[in-house]
Amino acid sequence: MRQTTSHKLWLIAPAALMVGIFFLYPLCFSLYSAITLDGSLTLTHLDKAFDLYSKDILFTIIIVLISVAILAILSITIAALITLSPFRSLTKTLGFLYRLPLFIPFIVTAQMMRTFLAKNGLMNNAFVASGLLTPMDTVSFLGWSGIIITFVWKQLAFSTLLISGAMAALDESQIRAARNLGASRLRILLQIILPQIIPTLGVAIVLSIVTMMSVLSVPLMIGTGSPTMMTADMAFRINSYGDYHVANALGLVSYCICAGLAWFYLRQNLKEKGAN
């Protein structure tokens, strides 16, 4: 028995070593580099990062929170329509539609939006042609609103897939019972379905936040100007100054933001488990 166990560890070793050497080691190195100077602990890099980029850090947090809020509302609406709507043909169309961006890469999305949302892009042209806007009123959406639109457009398929999956897995008899007792569809959604899918919603949100915090192409291609997202600042810091300390300090801040949000989610989750 012991022999087979050690055998199995050997099977895992190559994969574990790869993650260890090429992910965990650089990860620890980045943390180390963020808080040390010539081998001694220091806060100068973090201070400098906050001095130079506090606006961008705030901008990143706000962008991510707004995107996630819109994502949550939209995915819940779509998933709820698929689960509760009595019109089969509509739900089928919707089920096909929302999956469309699932495997479209971020960089392709960024390129689409870069031309679509520009001042003279297809979107504004369509508004002008339909008489909704005059050419003088058009504004470019490249900037903070463009970043949010791109994030939501790309992540919508993923979060809706998770949430509608969770809704489909619910016990259907509960919904039927509630309907028989005369509950409206909105009430069923808010009081019966939502409370049960909160864990999945949390997973979708945390994963989306981590994704948004690590995408570089979108802020580079759509977020023209200042303030911009922290990922663009890190790339700039490295490519223009070779300044790994401040870049890593910014990385540390982004870990902390993600960790903070994940902790918030876990705490909520634990609280609910405790209440039950």
Place this chain on the structure above:
Amino acid sequence: MSVSQNRNVFEMLNLQSLRPSFWLQSVFILLLALILFGPIMNLLIWTVAESWYFPHALPSQWGFKYWQQVFNPYSDVSGSLFTSLLIAVLTVAVCMIVSIPAGYALSKRSMPLRIFWMLLFLIPQAFPNLTVYMNIAKLFYGFGLNGTVLGVIIVHSVHGLMFSIWISVAAFSSTDPMLERASRNLGAGPFYTFFHIVLPQAAPGLIASCIFVFLESLDEFTGTFFVGSPNISTLPLLLYTASMEGNYQIASITALILLVPSILFMVIINKFMRPDMLSKLGK
């Protein structure tokens, strides 16, 4: 007269169950379709637009001039396409060599510290990985791996490892352990049993994980940006450069090339990813 007519119309609507909620939902779906298809349409138009300037709502000149430029064997695009495919195929190979044994071992419940290993392989997806990439680039610089195909393959493999291992574990978990035991009882060796009994059963799931890794590698931008550039140019890097230089036709055609495997995958995944296997994911 008009009141009764109105009532008639209302009753008719009711009869056909065309209630306001139906129209409301239809409008919602229509809006969603516009939002989803708008940018895609825009990309498609750009690929066949020879010139498209401000006062024109649509391109003033249509044509395939830029397609010829792209598919010229000496163009940047065909070179990048070749590099991208080479890197993606080799990344799949590396991931599979490492993940098949690991996935098989982790599919056994008796594996010690099973949760710990599963979480370890989740980590590369659970952290914002830009910081890690720039430090890998710094480390690789010391080893002379920066700007080499090998360096990019390593970065892509670590990124794809989570998919390949988690899906492999699910694929091996859905195999029938009784068949394996029967094979061993009939005198087959462990290797023979693995290659002839276990592996064929897990094959559909493993193919799905290959496709996942392939797509991840093909579409990866950030890691290649730090580790590969300027020597290695993959399609996403080329797209980025073309777009930043304002060369929207080339950028859009490159984007369209990147879209093809993604759409193919949508079709294939429905075939290979069985729901019963998906339900074993992460268990």
